[in-house]
Amino acid sequence: MTGARAPQGATAVTVDEIDPRPVLRHERLHQGRVIDLVREEIDLGEAGVVTREYVDHPGAVAVVALDDEDRVLLLRQYRHPVRAYMWEVPAGLLDVDGEPADEAAARELAEEADVTASRWAVLTDYATTPGSSNEAVRIFLARGLGEVAEAERHVRTGEEAGMEVRRVPLDEAVALALDGSLHNPSTVVGILAAAASRAGGWSSLREVDAPWPYRRAS
Template sequence: MSGRTPSTRLADTIGARPVSASAVVYPGKVWDVVSEDVDLGRAGTVTREIIRHPGAVGVLALDDEGRVALVHQYRHPVGMTLWELPAGLLDVEGEPPLLAAQRELAEEADLRAGRWDVLLDWVLSPGGSTEAFRCYLARDLSPVPEADRHQRDGEELDMPTEWFDLDEVHTAVLANRLNSPSLVVGVLAAHASRALGWSTVKPADSPWPEHPKLR
């Protein structure tokens, strides 16, 4: 460290530019493609096609032995089966992000957590999508009782959960063996935060202004 005072300018600015026209070009099952005319000031008005996405949450579930719960899921757009964090869309109307994360952890990994924190927030493809992602850190884990477990169907039937040491996953990320963006960012953040005594995590109910619908 140089000892310099951190610049207050080194932070993204939230605030949309004026939109003079907006139309749905393609209504999809999960997200829509929208065309918007945006006033960029001196650059004039430009037309942008945007994927309007509901956003998503993921969970880095860390047990007392320093292991992370990962699910193995096939992703057809890239033709790959990826190791991923338990995660899901914010597609239930009115469901708070924390509740969505708790539901996804239970449904995909049969796990509950006694402690929840926000590990990191980010946007996945800001040049073309509204998708915002919040990654939670879940600790004090326990299994969901058999009688209360989610009955999986569809693609979830072939999504096994396995445990890996956080250091091992971190090494695999840096070796370019893992490609899921939520896993890559979440693991890098968790590995760094753990080295700092988890001083960087935020309360589970922290505001999330980066999500367009939660500002």
């Protein structure tokens, strides 16, 4: 899928366009548990051949879970690379081959927050660091919240053990995102996208199976 091109003389359409350049050489420098580091030589045509190193990432999903009082669910989790406890929306890797993104999002919401949702929609998509990683994230809006039955709850370990769960009014969460109190990218993007979509009567929401060409092929 590629972005639309405007006819000659028409107003340009501002949309990202997938248009891969030829890869002349591919090398895996490091294979990790989740992510790899690769080096590629890319033919840019008249601009010549360049060498780039980037993180090959399976992608992820995140969930803005909004309750009937317009409160967004946030989790407090330790993130070692930045040495910080961060307030985040539920999220997780797309590390199950062939798993639909919406099913992965529902699984993560249940596992991390013991919460279910009856209504789902795509809120927004983004590339986390397109200059150094191919990681793509799809953020879902989840509403009609309920609770996972006690006997079916996931046993959380590692950084997820003992996570604090808090429901924050969406307007308050927007202020926290803008004043520098929140730093997790999916949280900031998701909160601002939810506020913008709500202001437009939620007309921007997409179906859960909306095209997502930026997701890495398995």
